[in-house]
Amino acid sequence: MTAALLLAVPLLPLLLAALVPWRGMTRLQWLTPLAVLPGLAVVLFLPDGSHASYPWLIMGMDLQLDATGRVFLLLTTLLWGAAGLYGLGYLRGQDHTARYHLFFLLAMAGNLGLVLAADAVGFYLFFALMSLSSYGLVVHAGGDAVYRAGRIYLIMAVVGELLLFAGLVLHVSAAGGYHFSLMAATPLQPVTAALLLIGFGIKAGLIPLHVWLPLAHPAAPTPASAVLSGAMIKAGLLGWLRLLQLEGPGWEALGWLLVTLGLAGAFLAALVGVLQSRPKTILAYSSISQMGLMICGVGLIFLLPDLGDLLLAAVVLYALHHGLAKGALFLGVGIVERRRAPWVLAVLAVPALALAGLPWTSGALAKQSLKSPLYEALPAWVGTVETLLTLAAVGTTLLMARFLWCLWIKGAARPGALPWQMWVPWLVLSFAALVLPWVWAGEAGSAWSLIWPLILGVVLSLAGLLAWRGLRVPQVPEGDVLLPVEGLARWLARTVRSAPRLWQTAGDGPARARLRLAWRRTRHGAARLEAGLGRWETVGIVFMALLVGVFVSLWV
């Protein structure tokens, strides 16, 4: 029973995916949101440590539910279910809905499966399934800009996959098996750790590997953006939590690296995000920024192994909070496009403020649980980190203000009906931010450290709003550091292509012509010589020459 239920979590979306593309099966699309049900059932009914093996599948696969997995599975099912329902309304009347649902279900299967995977191969399999099928979601709308976004997304995803492949193979080889339990028992080599760091970092939006995010999120249809930003980028985080060993000597450097990059991401992404004007791009940068905080949290786990359990729980909670809030924000973008009403904006302000850490929201809970362990930590630098974490909320507040502003002034792009499939999931996710603290027993911290950055952010936003018209805001292109890299790649491709000599097949071109000429000359020469040999006089001379030749040779 457990085995069947666990397998059904990824299998049901897969089966549905196999059915929806067929002509005459359009009605099955309605089942898409229901494909998360087995996952929800697992979250609700299976105890921690539920486990099943499928030795016939691939090279043998194991699925397992643990505490971390349960939270991630909850987030994933909620978000995919909500986005799935939302998508039904969002795409009504559009072309290619079958294709959209196919990729949506495939990615869903991957995302659900990877949470349960208990071995490296299974994890990698579902991770790849999710990453590659999301391409279909990213490029769904079509058009040059979208294809560019898709291309970048795909390149990054494939590179990430391959680095992961290398990292996993290295670690599996060292461990002698690919089950997480076995792998956890084997010390991680630095190279392996680096590969895993980068491989998952691409997905998690670790700077400077984040460049695909600001391009892909605006390009994708809104429900897809919601799951991309809310659930899928968390898969990278989960990967780290599963595979990077949170203890052991020599990991300080890794911890410092993650803390530094995380904090840098939190601030830089906020800075760049504020300079954007498309709402979904702003949200994407916000995601990078928020992921920075979580990454910083992971780094802290390395640096403060004593607090590992608390910090781990905090990071997981943060992920849940961010996923739900960000999902709600993205879905809200689609709502505003159709109903540019103040109440919509008001509802949207809930997850936005939650992200910024408004007390009594999930954001407050998450931030508190992340920061509170730090108060007890001994090293002096912890204080600085804590302060920086708090300060990051200013950036978040600014970003949210900017987001709401841009959404308001640019809304109503696609007026149309607002079906219940859209607003119901959106409301559910929006208010999840308020519900979460009630179901999650967290400890309350000092509210002041949450509120002052929020207030500072609001003040700065208002100041910025007033100053906005008089200032020429510097434009940062979406994808920031991507552009120079892209230019370099183009130049390389051009150079390689324009070196035809290098790619010329042997035997083509001038060499071939020369060869042909030489062959013709040889043939003519041979014919002339043969004709000469054929003259009777020559025969006589050759005969005598041979007599002499053989005679001489007999004396040699």
Add this chain to the structure above:
Amino acid sequence: MFATGLDWAAWAVAVPLVGALLAGLLPRLGPVLGLVFGLLTALAVAGAVMGVWHEGPVRAGLGGWDVPLGIALSLDGLAALMLAMTAVVGLAVSIYALGYLRSSQTRGKFWALWLWLWASMNALFLSGDVFNIYVTLELVGLAAVALTALSGGAAALGAAMRYLLVSLLGSLAYLMGVALLYGGYGVLDLAALGAAMEPDKVSRLAAVLMTVGLLMKTALFPLHVWLPPAHGSAPAPVSAVLSALVVKASFYLILRLWLDVFPVLTVPGFELFMGALGAGALLWGSLLALRAARLKQVVAYSTVAQLGYLFLVFPLMAVTPGAWQAVVFFALAHACAKATVFLAAGSLQKAAGHDRLAQLGAVMRKEPVTVFAFGIAGASLVGLPLTGGFIAKWLLVDVALQGHAWGWASLVLAGGLLAGGYVFRVLGHAFGRGSVNPDHRPVPAVMVWSTLVLALVSVALGFAGAASLELLALHGGRT
């Protein structure tokens, strides 16, 4: 067994001789006589081979008259194998000729001459003394020239005339050598000569004259020029016999002489010289086969090339004494393959009315069996597996490498590749989209199937390597 191997061997000479006489007297019955006497000859040869197999090498004077004045027959494994080769190819050619010459003016003459040639060759293989060899050599030469001239056109007559002059010149050189040998040793018997041979001037001079005379008849490069026109202009069965058997007869003599009579004279320089000539033949013949525009020319130049292999026997024997067996097996494989190729070429020429390669494609597509036979035999020439050619090439490379003769081994392999070049060049036309030939004359079935059967003999030879080597080991020359 009612008769000894030698009796059978004598019948192998006598039967075709009688057949030739009868066919000459009764030209209208030529085909029937040819077939009947061909079969009988083959039967006699089979008896002779079995005889050698069971009794070992034998020799005896014919009719009780021994050497020097009588005619002595000598039969050992080598001779038996040559007889067998002649019989197999001869039989196939005879059957083929039934179809080929059906409507020809010349068929009356053909059968008499062909049986005559067959008898002469058998006699040559069985001759045990140098003068008898001269006589049989001359008989072979004249019969071959007559067959070449058979079609009667200007080209054929010119080629035949040239062939005749070359043949007579070669024979006379050989005869001069015989005279010198007799002067030196007073005997004519091969074995006796071999036993008495001293490396003196006269012997060397005799060896030179005899060898070069025979080289001329073997058409070794650069004395090959008479061969392509002769083989190219003769009727297909004749070309097949000339290319497969007649040149081998003179080579057989060269081999005999240097195995049984002159081995004491061999020096590295001579071996190298002959090897160089062989290499030259191999390269030159292949080159010209690659450029020839007509099918029969391609095949004829292929013969020039492949004859080069035979002369590698000298350098190879220097490093591995048993190399001659490999070369003889090669000759055997080549005979079957080359005869097949010529017969197939004849069928195609007959079907198309010409043998210009460029315009042959359509006809080749209409004659798949013939092309298939050509392909199998071609594979044997190239040395591809499951054919006699492969075993021959294996043996040649084997003996070369045994003696660490890398150069000769590479030459053998390179020759195979060149053969691949011209064989597949021909076959390529069967697959080309060339012009459609409107006047395709169907080829009689007997030609098609005899060609195919001979091709299959090439395949069978691929499995006969061990048996052939065993037969060759029964070598009675120097006893």
Add this chain to the structure above:
Amino acid sequence: MNASWLLIFILMSSLVPGLLIFFLREESHGLRTALNLGGAGLKLILVGYLLLGVQRGDVYELRAVLLPGVELVLAADSLSLLFATLSTLLWFVTTIYAVGYLEGSPNHSRFFGFFSLCVSATVGIAFSGNLITFLIFYEILTLATWPLVVHRGTAQSLRAGRLYLAYTLAGGALLLAAMVWLALLAGSGDFKPGGYLMGLEQEFPTQLKLIFAMLVAGFGVKAALVPLHSWLPRAMVAPAPVSALLHAVAVVKAGAFGIVRVVDDVYGLTLVLELGLDLPLMAAAVITIVYGSVRALFADDIKRRLAFSTVSQVSYIVLGVALAGPLGAVGGLVHLVHQGLMKITLFFCAGNFAETLHIHKVSELKGVGRRMPLTMLAFTLGALGMIGAPPLAGFISKWYLGLGALQMEQHWVLAALVVSSLLNAAYFLPPVIRGWFGRREEPWHDEHMKHHRFETHWMLLGPTLFVAAVAVAAGVLAGMPYSPLDWVSLIVEREYAPTGGGL
């Protein structure tokens, strides 16, 4: 009667129909198809029976003396059956495909005759019990493939045929020399796990190295090792079924299989390691893998791209064997099957595109997914498998290759695998993406198969989907008994019995 005669029957089951087909008249389609499929089906059954026998541990062996010391040996071991089963299964499928593909074109009898000969030669290669027998069938394969390469008869295909012959015949000559030399040093031993040259390395180290190089170069021609590969892309002028079966399975695999035999069963891994032959072979394989991928990247013609991809992918097999460790061997050998399945899928798809819509170039694939979704699906699965996306077959191969590289402490090979996979993605993803997401405004102008019930002729579509499904199953169900991975593990266990190891 001796059970070993089964081997002869297996050879005959394609040879006899092949020879009979040569003599059939062009019009007798039904009889020809019946002969073809009957032979293929019979062979499948016989091979299946043999498979069970070999797994039980039965010995099948036939010998005939060709020359003193030179024997023709047919024998069935688990490695033979890996190759034999693959080629037999794919022969069956490809025959159906070819019947559909060649509908309405001339020279059927010739085509199918040689086609059957090729399969006989391939199976002969699989069941060769020593090097000489291997060479014999190897050369017959050359001979039987050439007519298929030049089948179209255009100047281009004749040129391709010439090039093919020039390479393969030269390769064959090199092999012949190497084998004679080896036979002189060591006699002509039968293939056996661990090789039969042990003890000679003290006496003839240099000679053994040289012979190894010659053997690898000789087999490398067919396995399309760089720089001996350039016949392969040219040979793509052949009809699609030929490219599919022969250039994805029979010919290139024959070369790779030869290298496998040389490394595993002639020299033996110990000797290969002792003589230091693993590293050069590995280097050759890696260079080929990367070079082939780069060339594929710049090829617009679909079949040409697939051909260069073959160049690259076949070397995975060589790489796996060169790693000379059990895990690497699993990766290499299983790729023998996996690559065959995936590549034949891709070639079938390319054939379907060309036959149905006259699409020959990657750039023309835009929007083809709407018109031919099933073919495009098969193409996608094949392409993703080639890239190594889990859970498809290619991933299993690469996974084991990676583990094998690390097991033998050749970390750089892992890097090469990653780079090559990246390149694979770079040349396989664009056609897939273009096919599904590209938009085609104008209707398809020259549709051939409009009248068919499916997107194309069912004899083209059915085999394509079947091989795609098998390729997927080979990956997804790799853990099941009788999967390629399972069978390969059996082979490797037998090969490495003393040393052990495995995951």
Add this chain to the structure above:
Amino acid sequence: MIPLYLIGGAALFALGLHALVVRRHLVLKVLALNVMGSGVFMVLLALAARGGAEPDAVPHALVLTGIVVAVSATAFALALILRVKAVTGRAYLPERNGDDPA
């Protein structure tokens, strides 16, 4: 005496060879071959006489046989020349070697 015959035979052989090469008319070529043959026979006879009082019978038998062969060969050659003359109108070797379209 004997060396003279020997040398004479060799000279005849050489002369015949020379004529065979340089003379163009076919009858002359056949004559040249006969001269060469005579040279060989002369050598054989000289060798027969060398044995002492009793001349060796074997060379004589050889010469006789040789003459028979030579006569038949000559007859055949002359017949062939007649055919050549009848077909081509000239009793010369064709200048082109065969029909190879060079």
